[in-house]
Amino acid sequence: MPGLIRGVARTAVVAGTATAVSNRVSRRQAGRWAQQEAPPAAAEPQPAQASQAAPPPPPPPSMDSKIAQLKDLGELKAQGVLSEAEFEAQKSRILNS
Helix, strand or coil, X not given: CHXXXXXXXXXXXXXXXXXXXXXXXXXXXXXXXXXXXXXXXXCCCHHHHHHHHCCCCCCCCCHHHHHHHHHHHHHHHHCCCCCHHHHHHHHXXXXXX
């Protein structure tokens, strides 16, 4: 049973990572399409072009979602799915996001 739970947990982590990467790629591609569709404006000042090139950073995760993620991590550690090192690494990733 612990092997099954570890496999499920690993799949969840991989799926979460894949989702994050997919979202980033989609945002970057949408930005490229927007630049291609916009007519080139040579008269625009330089700061306006700089603001178009850098998309706004995503909003930070709410404290409630961080707490929920930490609770889930604690449960996985208690079940023996995560080792102490894996738990600490994931905990620091959540807290630093």
